[in-house]
Amino acid sequence: MSEPDDLRVHDGASQRGGLIHPDVRQPSDESERGQDGGRLQHAEAASQPISAAPKAARTREPQPRGAKVKGNRPIDQAEAAERFIAAPLHLKAHDERLWDLRKKRDTVAHGIPEWEALRELASQIKAHTLSNLDRYLEEFEANAKANGVHVHWAADGAEHNRIVHGILKDHGARTLIKSKSMLTEECGFRHYMAAQGIEIIETDLGERIQQLDNEDPSHVVCPAVHKTRLDVAEVFARTLGTDPENDDIHYLAESQRETTRPHILTADAGMTGCNFAIAETGTVVTCTNEGNADLSGNVPKLQIHSIGIEKLIPRIEHLGVFIRLLSRSALGSPITQYTSHFRGPRKGTEMHMVLVDNGRSARLGMEEFWTSLKCIRCGACMNTCPVYRRSGGLSYGATYSGPIGLIIDPTFNKRKYSTLPFSSTMNGSCTNVCPVKINIHEQIFAWRKVLAEEHEIPLVKKGMMKAAGQVLSRPAAYRAAIGAADSALRVLPRFAVYNPVNTWGRGREMPHTPRQSFHAWYRQNRMKADKTGGEA
């Protein structure tokens, strides 16, 4: 370990193939060190070295790919999960990495006495805003316009893409740099623009890796978390011309920086997503670690911010609640490296904001599911989910994976995503860690009922409904499962993972014999629904 003196001048030109990389780090731990010499674990860093395999014993294990998407046919998440499990190095690294984020989240959450109060406040602020969304959107629009911003409204992803394309055409823009945005993933933005001859460059490292590998992001916060350094080295060698034998992560990250920078400097337009949109001021807020959203918003002459309409919050003071929750929940860091507030155009530049519905206003009307719109995309539910950690985000074959995906995806396509709500152990941990207190596991169960009633469930899943009925009809066992989940998730994954309620555990263990017949369960639950909802 070199002296922890980062104030010294670095002449990195001769080091590590021309990279500015001052410290020679232990092969077992390449993490950055702080001024005091201690190992740093801010941003999405792991609290301890996590590698797919010990360096000496590294073997090339092909990266398991995601679900096989066949048009509108139901996604077979279990099939993709089986292939993920069959890749033990990937499985282990993925599982450990995400569980580590979960533990980091616990540590910082426990360090704040008002943590639960913050969650409750965040949940109430979101509920209030969503139930008055028309008013807040109008307020946001009026303020943004007063700030000199061009405001657009898109009913769906296709309209979003058309609007952005129109803006680019008006400016003769052919290249666009962007930061990570789940909304633009929803819209199929890159594919659309490719067909229009517009070059899109993702500037977040993880998202860029995924773009170059022609793969969707597998996690809302860490898009390439399912890939090992060897996978990334292979992708970069193929697409960026890096040394295929060099899997030094510093080399790989620097290669991405150096090859992306020219695009950033010459792009005709820049785009960001939006973490929070403030009605009171017309401000778009992004929370990032790399600084790439700020480059996208501050270098090109034309800047575009795509905003899901559920991102609204009323006032700046409310931002304090969400900023304190977001990165702590996502990564176990007190805040992201950059919290950026874009309110108006720079001198001589143009700023556009596109407000996108894409199914959100319809979801608002779903009595059991509208609170899923509170989601701030922190990924905490994914990190804690035993199914997600052991199957990978791409196994869901949808924009949103993990527990939040199970309840959002069917709102986009009930048939295609009809199987996803079964990819859960119903342990309730997702609900427990959600910073805006979405009752995720209850909504997962509610979706199972809805899909059963609407006959969107394939036969094999109907078998699992029996098992769901068994566990869920025994409140004591169910509560015990939930109560024990936090401590048991890591050390006792057998119950959580290898039980017959779980799609993903199917075929790996003899299923228990249900005590209650499917019909009995179905009748019982339908009768309940009849009483409360009056459905036929």
Next chain:
Amino acid sequence: MSSREAILGAIRQNRPAGAYPLPSLPDFAPLVGPDLVAEFADRLKRMGGRVAEAEPGRDPLAPVRERLAAARVVASAVPEVQGNRDLAQVENPADLADVDVAVVRAVFGVAETGSVLFTQDELRVNAVAYLAQHLIVLLDPQDILVNIQAAYRRPDFAGAAYAVLHTGPSATADIEGVLIHGAQGVRSLTVVLMPRT
């Protein structure tokens, strides 16, 4: 009907039943001790930032003089440091790609997180805080706020076209959780505690 009207109409039609009042925010007790400078420095360091501490009575910039002297291109937005790239003359932000060190003053710091705030007024050219290889930040010890809640009570956010909290340098751990500084923006961020002149 325009998409705007269609969206707003659907929202009104689908409004969730029930009353959801906007909660008022309590004053949260500070999570930090009374020595805000020490708390700020401690947290900034944990986020990968550096704090340049000169000995009392000495030149506060002494710890960063070496870096400044070695830099080919210094873009300074503060009177305390003489740079060789005039930010007032920059027409295209991309022209700042060769900046080795940028020097800016923070509006304020936040002890809870180790963050510093800039607006377009401090940065002169916003992109300089990201395109430069290294960022040196002057912060008046009197300008350190106790927490994020206090920060969002400041008027800067409503007034600025662009306002940004930096908490340490650009960072990523997108590959196997290995932390790397200088993902896309600055490779280091050093705060010099220095009263405003």
